[in-house]
Amino acid sequence: MEALHNAKVMNRFDLTKRLVAKLKDEAVIGGIGNSNFDLWASGHRPQNFYMLGSMGLAAPIALGFALAQPQRRVFALEGDGSLLMQLGCLSTIATRAPRNLCVILWDNGVYQITGSQPTPAATARTDFVAIARASGLSQSHWAADEAEFESLVDASLAGEGPFFIGVRVDSQPAVAQPERDPSRIRDSFMRGVGSKG
Amino acid sequence: MAEAATAWHEVITEVLRRNEVSLVTYVPDNVLRPLIGAIEADPYFTAFPVAREEEGVGIVCGAWMGGMRGILLMQTSGFATLANVIASLPCAAQIPAVLMVSERGTLGEFNLGQALVCRTMRPVLDALAMEHHTVTRLDEAEFMVERTLRQAFATQAPACLILSPLLTGGKTVKA
Numbered sequence: 001m002e003a004l005h006n007a008k009v010m011n012r013f014d015l016t017k018r019l020v021a022k023l024k025d026e027a028v029i030g031g032i033g034n035s036n037f038d039l040w041a042s043g044h045r046p047q048n049f050y051m052l053g054s055m056g057l058a059a060p061i062a063l064g065f066a067l068a069q070p071q072r073r074v075f076a077l078e079g080d081g082s083l084l085m086q087l088g089c090l091s092t093i094a095t096r097a098p099r100n101l102c103v104i105l106w107d108n109g110v111y112q113i114t115g116s117q118p119t120p121a122a123t124a125r126t127d128f129v130a131i132a133r134a135s136g137l138s139q140s141h142w143a144a145d146e147a148e149f150e151s152l153v154d155a156s157l158a159g160e161g162p163f164f165i166g167v168r169v170d171s172q173p174a175v176a177q178p179e180r181d182p183s184r185i186r187d188s189f190m191r192g193v194g195s196k197g
Numbered sequence: 198m199a200e201a202a203t204a205w206h207e208v209i210t211e212v213l214r215r216n217e218v219s220l221v222t223y224v225p226d227n228v229l230r231p232l233i234g235a236i237e238a239d240p241y242f243t244a245f246p247v248a249r250e251e252e253g254v255g256i257v258c259g260a261w262m263g264g265m266r267g268i269l270l271m272q273t274s275g276f277a278t279l280a281n282v283i284a285s286l287p288c289a290a291q292i293p294a295v296l297m298v299s300e301r302g303t304l305g306e307f308n309l310g311q312a313l314v315c316r317t318m319r320p321v322l323d324a325l326a327m328e329h330h331t332v333t334r335l336d337e338a339e340f341m342v343e344r345t346l347r348q349a350f351a352t353q354a355p356a357c358l359i360l361s362p363l364l365t366g367g368k369t370v371k372a
């Protein structure tokens with residue numbers, strides 16, 4: 001098992017683009033702030049849901065979606081501060097064990113969007129991948145570098161989840177933002193994943 | 198209509214099924230035990246506990262966006278943890294997340310904390326302009342639950358059903 005401190009510090013926008021380049025019809029739930037902003041900046045896809053205000057709910061939303069559409073893979077993109085707020089959801093995901101779910105954690109050690117204050121987890125050197133494993137998600141890994149991130153994403157696209165990919169990222173802010181219109185975002189997502197229209 | 202002899206939790210289970218609400222998430226409550234038990238025992242439902250009520254709102258919203266109807270069961274104190282996620286997700290995005298709350302803190306409550314937090318529930322629901330109904334009578338339960346579900350899904354609006362101790366018996370201890 002890779003250690004947190006061995007993982008390279010990468011860039012969220014770069015990695016989000018690498019993820020999106022591999023996708024076809026998979027759903028992606030972008031968490032609050034930078035996670036969904038960089039998803040948007042990587043090129044809008046109808047299967048993207050940009051979650052604007054519910055800190056910590058990207059993975060639960062993705063779990064609900066994974067249960068509703070077991071034939072479609074779904075990614076949750078979540079920040080470290082956000083996941084820290086909702087760690088219990090890792091046990092819930094492990095219990096339901098959806099084969100089509102992958103959680104990607106962007107760990108920059110800070111609440112970047114509110115002013116880059118360090119999270120308690122960063123100060124305490126909390127290892128989120130270790131938490132994910134201890135929560136019952138056995139397929140949890142830190143991405144050592146960009147190449148390993150890509151191969152972990154490939155594995156999650158080909159294999160049976162649930163998967164958890166931890167990524168250490170720098171504290172760069174996102175480069176662009178989606179339009180803040182939640183019901184339009186929801187409607188477009190539902191049409192994109194075939195549950196409406 | 199349901200037979201008069203049918204218990205409240207049987208009425209609710211049947212109405213959920215009839216309205217294709219097949220996903221049931223919950224944080225347990227003693228009063229909800231028969232309902233949770235009946236739902237867990239019925240293979241029609243995908244039912245499981247969640248660690249926090251907020252998480253349940255996320256799961257139900259994600260499921261609905263994927264084409265599956267769901268509900269979150271909880272007690273009053275659980276509802277009190279939810280204002281932010283209800284406002285920012287189902288209210289803002291127009292998602293019919295249906296909540297069912299076992300009403301604690303009234304009509305014979307023994308726990309002061311429950312009694313105090315109970316007073317925040319309806320003001321929060323009203324502030325969010327969320328449709329909510331309190332079920333007090335067995336003979337009205339089917340109608341209220343069914344119509345609330347139908348309206349939530351038809352209008353894409355979250356809704357809350359409060360189960361009064363008048364319906365469920367509530368929870369008491371000897372003074």
Ligand SMILES: Cc1ncc(C[n+]2csc(CCOP(=O)(O)OP(=O)(O)O)c2C)c(N)n1
Binds near residue numbers: 081108110112113
């Ligand atoms: C319940 C709640 N508390 C606080 C906030 C304010 N807030 C919004 S985003 C954020 C930080 C998110 O941190 P993280 O998930 O690590 O993402 P980053 O900004 O670092 O990319 C905070 C504290 C909020 N929106 N909701």
Ligand SMILES: [Mg+2]
Binds near residue numbers: 079081107108110111
């Ligand atoms: Mg962060």
